[in-house]
Amino acid sequence: MLSIIVSSYQQKYYDQLVKNINETIGDHFLYEIIQIWNPDLMSITKAYNIGAKKSQYENLLFLHEDIIFHTQNWGEKLLSSLNKDNTGVIGIAGSSYVPSAPSSWTVATKYNFINILQGNKQNTDYTHLHSMAGNLMKALAVDGVFLAIKKEKYLQIRFDENLKGFHGYDLDFSLRTSKKFQNYVIDDILIQHFSGGNLNKIWFDTNIAIKLKLGSNFNIHTDSEVEKDVFNNFLYRYFTYYLINRKNILFTLKFYPKKLTLKHHLEIMKKYLSYIRHSGDINKKINLTQGE
Template identity: 30%
Template sequence: MISIVICSANPEDLSRVEQSIENTIGVPFEVLAFDNNVLKKGICEIYNMGTRNARYDIVCFMHEDIEMITANWGQKLVAIFDSNASLGLLGVAGGGYKSVVPSSWYNADLELNGAFYCCLMQGFKYSGKEEFLDYRNPRNEKLSKVASIDGCWMCTRKSIAEQYPFDEKLLTGFHAYDIDISLAIGTSYEVAVTYEILLRHFSEGAFSRDWEEAILKVHEKWSAILPVNTDGLNEAELLRNERKAFKAFHNRQLDQGSTYGRLARIIRKSGKSRIFAGGKWYKLYVDLWRVWKKRA
């Protein structure tokens, strides 16, 4: 019933997650684990290999630093897809607004923001913080439609994964694939977060320079459809909020050594967005120039 695809880098983590799956899934399954210490490929290429080799209708892409908690979660997963014909991609964490300004699936710089949807036990491998239940269900639903999801655990139908493969040419590393596939599948299907399946994720995200580079590629690719506003925010107010978020983005990028020309290129791409229609995207150039002049 369910094919599980894992890009593995740690045999011990893989063994633990496989045991966790076997103990909890409750339906026929297969684990397609690819040893990337040997293959040395990007995660998009690995996931596409998994899709091609999957025997079952539902394909689940998951990290190996995970422990499944909910009993018979496979039965719940099958039922969710069977009862929601428009569902294309399912996760356990996501955001209701995917901004024009480059960001993760949730942009903390926005004053007017989509909701944060989440159901998982979150651990902290890098910061050493204490694990906690991150449960955020603003609509009190079992299934919440979102703009994009986090990549620690993502499920779809094999037919949809074949229709919208991971972009292995654009994204050759291990970042931003979750946003990219959310936006791709979201052009034809719904993307959602479930509150019926709980898992433990042992590590938090790491926002490296490689992550930023991948995010910029994804935003350039999808600039014409951004923002994705599944929470129905008042779009008349989004221009001001996006401009403020862009200022914060420009300051961070300049701190990290980005050039004026590069940021201007990002603005030019972002100008395809409906938010900046009618020449409003020039306001971003003005904002960038002011930020630049303050540093001169």
Template identity: 30%
Template sequence: MLMSIICVYNDEEVLEKYLLESLKTQNEEYELILIDNRNHEFNSAASALNYGGKKAKGEILLFVHQDVEFYENNLKDIKYYFENCQNLGIAGVQGVSEENYGRITTNIVSGIPKSTVSDYSITDITETQTLDELLLIIPKEVFGKYQFDEETCYDWHLYGADYCLNIKQKGYSVVLFPITLYHVSEGGSMSLEYFKTLKKVLNKYKYDYNRIYTNCLLSHEPNNQLKLDILYYSEILHIRNPITNFLSNFNFLKKILK
């Protein structure tokens, strides 16, 4: 069963040092599709990954970040779990859901120096609501029907979370594989575009989910977006800790939110 590894990169040195070097330790057959975005040909992750996914020939599509380092036998383990997962829509290695009380669940390590991401690890395939985009595993058959939403996720954020929510609505499973690998970035990359995209995602599914979980801000109520509005305008104003400092910022924020 052929795997297609699809990576959009903007830093060739990082790509070579981590992803490509680590792939040399793998024994499974794979196809490598690299999408060079150093000249900003693609404006969003969704459009770039859709481009790569449509070129892929493998039965298993792995959409992976440039700064992921696979450990020995990772591809073998992914293939094993893939073959033993029923009704799979999408899988990953880090996720969050109501079932795990809104906590990030993962076996991976990240950062420099390396450290565990979460105290909540797994030993078997585990259901989740959404996944972190560092590694997304999608059956080619499913991807042929459903691609990443380029309109909702028009930037570089939340395309994985959106895909998970959509694929659940289609009746497929969203799961975590108990894989340990290294992700150099510690995640949590925030910007104004992140908040704008998050609002679009929440509005898209506000009639389908009472609560939506994401790996950065964790828990959201699609029909009550006050917290999101506060965080968004706090980012504009560079106000730190907007929720804990809510009372001191309240009057000013209230005027903006009207």
């Protein structure tokens, strides 16, 4: 009933995950685990599409290998959520707002939904991150640690293999799914994750590419405060990696939020003026960093 697909490169974690699934998914529950061995051999989008093609069941779960489940009989719980009408992607972390500027799914606290034990690779400590107002929260973007979808709906979306590497696949897949179906974050399955992710320049550039591709026409309303904060954070990251010059300033304006209060427009303009005023020092630092 459930095909679990893992893009794998750490056999220790994978073996631990398989044992854990066997012990927690539920007695007599039909499932298969498909390991796509992928120590940087292909993009995660390609690995997941290969795994889905090999799958035999009508429900798919794309899963990171560096996790374990703390919930017993979670297989039936997942199928109960997937079988709801018009359900798209089911996850354990996501958000219900998509800003104009490139960003991860973690947009703002009031729009974020999460239920996870977030730890480290050494498995020495973890924190229970929980922000849920109900057991089933409507979402747009869903985090890639846990992505479940019915196969018939996956076949209409598929992972975009034009996205190379291991970043952005979840944002792209879940947002495209949200155009046709309703994504959800659930509260009745708890996992422990041993990695916090790597938000580097490759991750940042991938998010920019996804925003250029998909745009930001996902919300019913505009939250000016969130739009301002996300855009300012985007500027900070952008001018950490890219020089402050006319070409790059014009590029950032592609993502400028249109519906802002006058106060927030002025705050962003002050940010631009500050970057321009200090461009000499900032550009010198960028050049030194890139020259290392």
